[in-house]
Every structure is written in structure tokens, then in C-alpha cells.
Amino acid sequence: MITIYHLNMSRSERIIWLMEELGLPYKLEKFQRGPDMLAPASLKQVSPLGKAPAIRDGDTVLIESGAIVEYIINRHGGGRLGVPISSPDYPRYLQWMHFAEGSAMTQFLLHLFLGGFIPGIDQSQPMVKTFMARTPEMLRFLDGELSRSSYFVGNSFTAADLMMNFPFGMLTKFAQYDLSPYPNIVGHMATIAKRPAYVKAMALADPPA
Numbered sequence: 001m002i003t004i005y006h007l008n009m010s011r012s013e014r015i016i017w018l019m020e021e022l023g024l025p026y027k028l029e030k031f032q033r034g035p036d037m038l039a040p041a042s043l044k045q046v047s048p049l050g051k052a053p054a055i056r057d058g059d060t061v062l063i064e065s066g067a068i069v070e071y072i073i074n075r076h077g078g079g080r081l082g083v084p085i086s087s088p089d090y091p092r093y094l095q096w097m098h099f100a101e102g103s104a105m106t107q108f109l110l111h112l113f114l115g116g117f118i119p120g121i122d123q124s125q126p127m128v129k130t131f132m133a134r135t136p137e138m139l140r141f142l143d144g145e146l147s148r149s150s151y152f153v154g155n156s157f158t159a160a161d162l163m164m165n166f167p168f169g170m171l172t173k174f175a176q177y178d179l180s181p182y183p184n185i186v187g188h189m190a191t192i193a194k195r196p197a198y199v200k201a202m203a204l205a206d207p208p209a
């Protein structure tokens, strides 16, 4: 059985959610962020860099959420929630699967850190302004992409939606970013929030205090 090493308020919610979507059994080991919001040192016992998510499947330990999602879908999920290479939707699927961490999280974390999470950043610096302005630019682009369909790929929910949901949640919850000017993104988040597997996974990932 797969063990998920989960850190509260973190990307490891994706893996719990995926297992719930696929109806696969798993064991959950929880780690709690400290007052500094960092992971506890004990997470390094399973994940060399001390980050979440990590999973163990027999002798295999995997880190990196996108890789974990693809691994579970292909090795344990019979390809469900993935898109086959032969499908015309495959290129878009691949793009959004990687965009979530490679581009969206990179930009949104920069926004969080430059935008006040790290005290003392000079907001008037041209480079800071440039990087901050890239957030609405990216959101406009993503909102436009979601104007074609409620989902990132085709007309049904795939793992690409599961990957892309966390960056939006991170912006609203951590950076208190107002997404209301982007109705298609807000609509995407609302559609996702109705999924029973999502509701169950979020309650397990971050139970109310």
C-alpha cells in the first residue's frame, strides 16, 4: 500500500486528493509546519530535502508532486485521470501537468515572497515591480485558457486540473490574492470544490482546528 507523507497546508494535498479520486487505498503520515511555516526536520527522514509530498510504494520513495501523480495514475490507476499519448488532447495535458509547478508555482511563490511574506522587500525596485506584474499577466492568460472549457484539457476533469488547483489556492490562501477579476479561474475552483473526492481529501489534509 502507498504511504503518503503529508505536510499540512501543502502540495501533498494533491496526492491525498488523487488517491480519493481513484479510490485507491493509502496510509497517511502527517507532518506539521512549525511557527515559521517550514516543515519539521523529521520530514528529512523520508524526503531527502525535507519537503512534501513524498510517497513510499514498497522500496520506492518518490518526491515531486507531478511525478508522483503520473506514477500513481500509470502504475496503480490504470491511466484514469490521465490522457493517453495517442489522444489529440495529450499535448495540452502534458503542458498543464508541467505548467503547474514549472511556471505557476514559480511565479506565485515569487509573488508571495516579494509581496510581503518576506519583510523588508523594497516594493519600488523596478525588478520587484516587474516580477509582481507578471502575476496578473499569467492570470489573464490562464483565465483565457479556461474560457474554452471548465477544465484545462478537453471537457472533463483530468490530473491537469488537480495539478493546477493548488497554485490558485496558494495565491488566495497564502497571498490573499483577489481572483475575482478572473471569473473562469474562480469558476474552475468552484467546480473543483464540488467534487466529493476533493471535499474528503481537503478535510483529511487540513482538518478544521
Ligand SMILES: N[C@@H](CCC(=O)N[C@@H](CS)C(=O)NCC(=O)O)C(=O)O
Binding pocket: 007, 009, 010, 011, 012, 037, 038, 039, 050, 051, 052, 053, 063, 064, 065, 066, 101
Ligand atoms: N516542486 C515540489 C515542491 C515541494 C515543496 O516545496 N513542498 C513544500 C510544501 S508545498 C514544502 O515541503 N515546504 C516545506 C519547507 O520548505 O520547509 C513538488 O511539487 O513536490
